[in-house]
Amino acid sequence: MADMNRRSSTGPSALGSRNCDDPHINYKEIAYLAKFLTPQANIYSRKRTGFCAQCQRELKQAIKRARHMGLMPFVA
Amino acid sequence: MKLYEGMFLLDNQAVRENWGRAKASITDILAKHGAKVITARHWEERKLAYPIKGRTRGTYLLAFFECGNEGVNQMRRDFEIDDRVLRYLLVNAEALPAGELEKSQAEGAAEFTLPTPPVEERVTAERAVFGELADRPVVDRSRASAPAPDEGDAAEGEESEIETPAVGEGV
Structure with missing residues (x-):
């Protein structure tokens, strides 16, 4: 029963799967990064984004860099 | 390099x-x-x-x-x-x-x-903290209990309201 309730790690996610060669994860691509923020500007979890661990880490890094430069909000 | x-x-x-x-x-x-x-x-x-x-x-x-x-x-x-x-x-x-x-x-x-x-x-320090709220006129809550159609008259009216019971008690 526990297995049935577990979320699939390979299934389609809310934001679709991502090719790991995608060059869009960059702190200057603000419109793209904004898709991975909640309305309060929190970063979506890996379950929600469907990213692999490395991509999620790059996403986190990019969003934090954008926040530091005043391109994205810390809270909205 | x-x-x-x-x-x-x-x-x-x-x-x-x-x-x-x-x-x-x-x-x-x-x-x-x-x-x-x-x-x-x-x-x-x-x-x-x-x-x-x-x-x-x-x-x-x-x-x-x-x-x-x-x-x-x-x-x-x-x-x-x-x-x-x-x-x-x-x-x-x-x-x-x-x-x-x-x-x-x-x-x-x-x-x-x-x-x-x-x-x-x-951006002033107030605006940085309160955003748009900093631009709103300050409302004194202690005096805003009575509906005030005109600000000038309301201020005088409220003062007389406070004074009246005080006079009544004295008499």
Whole structure:
């Protein structure tokens, strides 16, 4: 029963799967990064984004860099 | 020598005075610490996501340069001191992005002109904390219990209301 309730790690996610060669994860691509923020500007979890661990880490890094430069909000 | 990418948030006031001088102030600091500046260009003028040092708008300068690691640590100090630099970000770059060199060279052309950054409203400490709320007139809650159609009359009316029971008690 526990297995049935577990979320699939390979299934389609809310934001679709991502090719790991995608060059869009960059702190200057603000419109793209904004898709991975909640309305309060929190970063979506890996379950929600469907990213692999490395991509999620790059996403986190990019969003934090954008926040530091005043391109994205810390809270909205 | 590694390739670095530098993004600098510049004060619009410095940009309004002279973009060339504002840009030179950055490239001079880079060159001072032994960096070889490959490109430096105007990236964008935009509204900031949150006020930084009282500014709501700023101009971004994007530069790519080659530098040794000691130079990077020393130049950080200079960027911290420079008043025109509101924020800066230095990151390793794998390679120079395609088209970056052309965009940078286009800026050097004689016909290149930069649109003047729009005038911004200086953010006071109150506005930075309370945002739009800081602009609202202050309402004194202790006196606003009675509906006041006219402010001048209401102030007098309320005073007399307070006085009347006091007089009644005295008599």
